[in-house]
Amino acid sequence: MSSSVPSDDPRLISKDITYPGETEEIQAYYTRPKKNQKFPGVVVISEIWGLVPHIEDVTRRVALEGFIALAPDPLSPLGGTPEDAGEAVKMMRELDGDETTKNLIAAVEYLKTHPQSTGKVGVTGFCWGGGMTGAVAVNTPDVQAAVPFYGRQPALEDVPKIKASVLAHYAGEDERINAGIPDFKAALEKASIEHEIYVYEGARHGFYNDTRSIYNEEASKLAWKRTIDFFKEKLGV
Secondary structure (H helix, E strand, C coil): CCCCCCCCCCCEEEEEEEEECCCCEEEEEEEEECCCCCEEEEEEECCCCCCCHHHHHHHHHHHHCCCEEEEECCCHHHCCCCCCHHHHHHHHCCCCHHHHHHHHHHHHHHHHCCCCEEEEEEEEEECHHHHHHHHHHHHCCCCCEEEEECCCCCCHHHHHHCCCEEEEEEEEECHHHHCCHHHHHHHHHHCCCCEEEEEEEEEECCCCCCCCCCCCHHHHHHHHHHHHHHHHHHHCC
């Protein structure tokens, strides 16, 4: 895919870092434009395979649009993301949900208070990370924009806690996840939360991941343009 960004792209400063989590230091991938100015922040939350090269690539794509981007390794408490995808999925299922949410909220705090940050922060995530994007938006008021990709929706009773504007992307061929859309939309409307919801007909769950056979170029490019435009509007690039 033409939007892939090399790890040594000269326009960016990219590196592995750690930040203070709920109970320990959390490993993460950090990248931002080289320009000496302040940028809004975006937390990028991985799929169920953890912090893999594809997610680092996506994080660089975000940074090139004018953001400090940070992708936490959700498996930091268990030693970090392994190379074996099956083992990563097994480890992800062992994570404590509340602790994981707090570790991701700590990433929001890290970007909010970063010396080169404007203080505004958005969150996006894919699949598992889409669900966690909702969890972060529910549990912190410090997110101005939340963009879940085909993620499980938050519990309906928690939706009114969301302070962020929401842009949600769903695949047309994703019956299990999509079953929750009508009630989620109704809850957002009832709580007067600004939101946009898009369903990409013909696309399958995971359609943005250009390293997999389910990748859908048309849906991916449209969802990405909407995402970046949304972040620029809500976070002030």
